[in-house]
Amino acid sequence: MTKKYHQNMLDKIAEEARRGRISRRDFMHYSMAAGVTATTATGLWTKEAAAQPKKGGNFRWGLHDGNTSDTHDPGTYVTRQMIFLAHTHRSYLTMINGDGSLGPDLADSWSASDDASEWTFELTKNATFHSGKKLTADDVIASLNHHRGDKTTSAAKALLTDVTDITKDGDYTVKVALKGGNADFPWLMTDYHMAICPANDDGTIDWKSGDGTGPYKIDSGEFGVQWKLSRHEGWHREGAYFDTVEILVLNDPNARQTALVTGDVHSVSLVELKTMALLQRDKNIVIDNVPSAAAITMPMFCDTAPFDNVDVRNAMKLAMNRDEIIEKITFGAATKANDFHLSPAQPYWPDDIPQREYDPDQAKSLLKKAGAEGLKVNLSTADSVYAGAVDMAVLYAEHAKAAGITVNVVREPNDGYYSDVWLVKPFTLVSWGARPTPDVMFTLAYKDDAAWNESHWKNPRFNELLLQAKGELDDTLRAEMYREMCMLMRDDGGTIIPFFNNFVYAHRSNVGVPDQLAASWECDGARAASRWWFNS
Amino acid sequence: MGDILRLVARRLGLGVVTLFVVSILIFFAVELLPGDIAEAVLGQSATQETVAAMREQLGLDRPAPVRYVEWLSGAVQGDFGVSLVSGERVSAAIGPRFRNTLFLAAYAAVIAVPLAIILGIIVALLRNTVFDRVANVLTLTSISSPEFFLGYILILYLSVKTSMFPAIASLSHGMSFGDLLYRSFLPALTLVLVVTAHMMRMTRAAIINLLASPYIEMARLKGVPPWKVIVRHALPNAWAPIINVVALNLAYLITGVVLVEVVFVYPGVGQLLVDAVSKRDFPVVQACCLIFAATFILLNLAADVGSILTNPRLRHPK
16 A cells, blocks of 8 residues: 555545544444554544644633642642643653553653663654743753752652663763663653753752643743643643633632533543432533542552461452442442552553452351451551541441451541551551552562552562563563552452542533543643634 | 820720730630641552641751741741642732732722611610611621621522522622622622611610710700710710620621631631631631731721720810
């Protein structure tokens, strides 16, 4: 087939799709038959066929979770206001695409040495700061160094501890040297702290001015209240359809909902699950219920009786009716988990591991085998962990009764839960934010010597695989390793994982959104401002 | 008149002492809260090194009294320092928000005070009639329900169902005065509903209290019409308690509106104070609390001066 023939055929398929005659599935099918790869076909569908983004308009965006005490310092990013604003006025080296793959942002391409211990990022030559300054390697180096060194106050310090050196090779190439191999390093660059700011002459960054290379530049604003931004003409990537963007901090759930219903805002970043069903009846509102990698975990200390026996741990896992918990506690806005900390929204998720179901009889027999019949345990929890955390613990206690386990729910104070209860009490309820890759998550909370190894789980095979997989550049081999690790977590690990909480947000129906919404944050990976558009 | 000036000067002097005591209390109250700013800012991802680095940068590794004296020496020269979290000047952080708070308080007061007093006079005049009962029941209901609930009710009927007024204030720079009044109408109305009952009931009670006095009886016997009895004869003697209640409610309008701010997303001082406390941002907490304390001191002073001026017996003590 000649290239021209290709193009003709694709144009025809795209035209059909535009008229609504073929579905997305058919489009993918035909395009692939025409010799296009799956990724390109997805891109074509969003770009050419279904979605025809229009430019223009003022996008008003209501966010939960913003304080007046927030700042522009990437090292202290923590609230949604900071993170969503960062994705709107600043850029990162890489970004997570709608389909969950890793795409370019400031870096056009990246490559690793054979052992994955040195990474080279080729920067785009088209990126400029809002002040007009061109982006160069110096800015990237200073921005990454902001999270390194003894003096740093950055919350992301731990992510970059393996980095030994960051150097430039010309103005548009950055080389990062690591202590050991890390095949996930480009994924780490999507972490919300890694925003690129302009460098000062002394190698520090100027974060106070709010300058960035993102799709929108800040015109005015105040933390905890609102931000007004306008398009940064000549932004280095595609998108940024709105002329202007207004970010409003709406911490009160009712204020957020009313603003959406009355049309004061076009999208909100969080919908209360209790009222989700009512909101769904409004024809002008579309609810986005997107599976995420954020998880609720229930770690049991594997070195403390009775959890030092793997049969007891598995009995505890079998004694949970996840379906009922998802239905009653999360109102269906969650994805059932399988006792391994890897979500379908993350790369390398193994889809062939059988789901663990509620089975009180098997739990009973496991307890009998372990000689632990009539088991009594304390489960520590607090309301602040998750909306409904205490209710969930009580519900679980009811499920466990059928397996002959007495779960005594201990309600701990909200203040200081993560310093006095988590990692201190042997059986707790914990909420985890999403991490970009399995390696980051496993290293953080399941590695034998991790400070946050919340279940005190020390499995030699798991730790061996973790190291191996980290430096492995062959994706198929890596996927196999992660699958084996997941099996170990599921069948030997000390953590019950009931569910991954979904992101539940909403937009008005006059807002166009891509076919696939990124699962890294609410509102299309926090990039709604540059990825969404007005239909009319 | 000299007596009043002396009284004002003395009260202002005492007020300064009060502010000083308040500042000490606030400082050590913030110190007593578990965790410090470094832990609050870094949150769950805090490590020992990053917390130590941040404490050193902010000077939190020095003893508390030293830090207090440093802050105080700046404060007496009018320098309230910089916010520990954002590095912004405290005056710059609070200034625009305090203006917003004052605007909302003034907006509500301009409606509520005349409304409450006029209603109070009318219900005193028509006491024990249906009008009196209805007015009492309505105002007592509105004062008895929490402000945020009132706010939600107003949003439901005036915003969602009829879309007469915006549900969220979302003020911005360069808004015209009319726009400002329109966008902040619902929060102001909520506050009006909350404070009216108190002032109205006090006006009614103070007037009715006087109606049993012999000089009112005399006026009535002379054939003065009932409204004139109340407005000309009873009201002048009733001003003192009314002024006191008005002052208290005005202070409430400035210091107690954080819930209303949250419901209507109104950028006032209350939200700033709550955020600053949760981050242990001492200079901001201190400045907000001193503003609130000063508000109470000044309004109480104004109430006392007002009572004296309206009462010749107090103006010329024996």
